[in-house]
Amino acid sequence: MILYFSGTGNSLAVARQLAEQLNERLMPLIEATGMDLTDEQRIGLVFPTYDFNLPPALPELISKLNISPRSYVFTVVTCGSMAGNCIWVLRRILREKGIGLAYSHKVSVPDNSALAFGRNPNNQLKKFERVPARMNEIIRELQAESHTLHYSWFSLLSWLLGRPAIEKGMIHCLGPKVNPDKCIGCNTCVRVCPMENISLVESRKTKDRPSDSKSAPLAQTGDNCTVCLACVHACPQQAFITNGHQTLKERQYRNPDIKLKDLIKR
Ligand SMILES: Cc1cc2nc3c(=O)[nH]c(=O)nc-3n(C[C@H](O)[C@H](O)[C@H](O)COP(=O)(O)O)c2cc1C
Incomplete structure (x- = not known):
């Protein structure tokens, strides 16, 4: 095994x-x-x-x-x-x-x-x-x-x-944070997180999404992050911030032999 x-x-x-x-x-x-x-x-x-x-x-x-x-x-x-x-x-x-x-x-x-x-x-x-x-x-x-x-x-x-x-300091610095202006609530991060540490919540448009006219689901991280960065690398909107760095599409990584569905299939 x-x-x-x-x-x-x-x-x-x-x-x-x-x-x-x-x-x-x-x-x-x-x-x-x-x-x-x-x-x-x-x-x-x-x-x-x-x-x-x-x-x-x-x-x-x-x-x-x-x-x-x-x-x-x-x-x-x-x-x-x-x-x-x-x-x-x-x-x-x-x-x-x-x-x-x-x-x-x-x-x-x-x-x-x-x-x-x-x-x-x-x-x-x-x-x-x-x-x-x-x-x-x-x-x-x-x-x-x-x-x-x-x-x-x-x-x-x-x-x-x-x-x-x-x-704890490493988790605090590198632990991904959601940029509410970019997240579209697509659920990819929820499904890819091996720790089941991300959920979707109803966003309040005025506080969480100042630039959004509608209320929509928003990803929210919990307290069980082990900093694997799966969410950061998989997010199709590059909506995660880690260590103060906004994610860039060209810096998102996945092992070339592994498909997204392989990481989700757990
Ligand atoms: C939070 C964090 C800390 C890391 N620290 C080290 C490290 O100390 N030394 C190292 O060689 N690689 C380090 N890495 C790189 C990973 O060990 C490496 O990319 C690994 O293959 C990722 O495996 P995965 O694709 O199965 O998640 C770190 C990665 C992360 C996310």
Whole structure:
């Protein structure tokens, strides 16, 4: 079983390839939390790096997984370039559940947070040239049930960046905010948010939409954002603001092998 978390499809593309090559089932990690996975001989966890750590929502979700200590548990993390403490932290979370992490590796792909810093993730597509070789290496090692922890070391700087106060600051700065003048209430963000953290509310035209003559549904974010930026990248109106940056269409990113419906189908 391959369990994944993905905002813009990089981790889903990796997870999907692993599932195909290893002949395993593929499932969003969030759906697997209430399930009995103790009969699974092999469990793979695939997710992105945020701030050199796990996405903020993942430690709790992973600690709720019902996995057998006898399973071969592995992880492949995706990142722009540096996975930081991701694998080290995951190993600790699993160890607390009595589960050993048998194998880990990382895959470097375009950094989907670049647009929050005024840069364009689509300028990083060259990184995909090195992905097939890395995936071949990973699949070969997983087929051999290798016990190798690549990139599992501890970094003090990454640990400091993962402290709750700093993590809260990251969510506060990068956490998407809706521009009511641009949102048309199309529901795309609601459907693509893996955390089910966005809903549509009736907007009040005078306060929320000064420039709109009619009242219409408006997207509203809740308190459960894990900053995956799925909504920012998928919004057809570029109606989200992250880190003070209005989204530009040319900076919106989705992994080239993943369709919007693949991210919605959860
Ligand atoms: C909030 C946030 C923080 C990120 N932090 C890092 C980081 O510390 N190191 C890194 O190499 N990439 C970082 N990235 C880039 C993602 O890890 C990378 O683009 C990942 O493949 C996205 O996966 P997805 O498409 O499955 O959502 C960050 C992305 C986001 C949204």
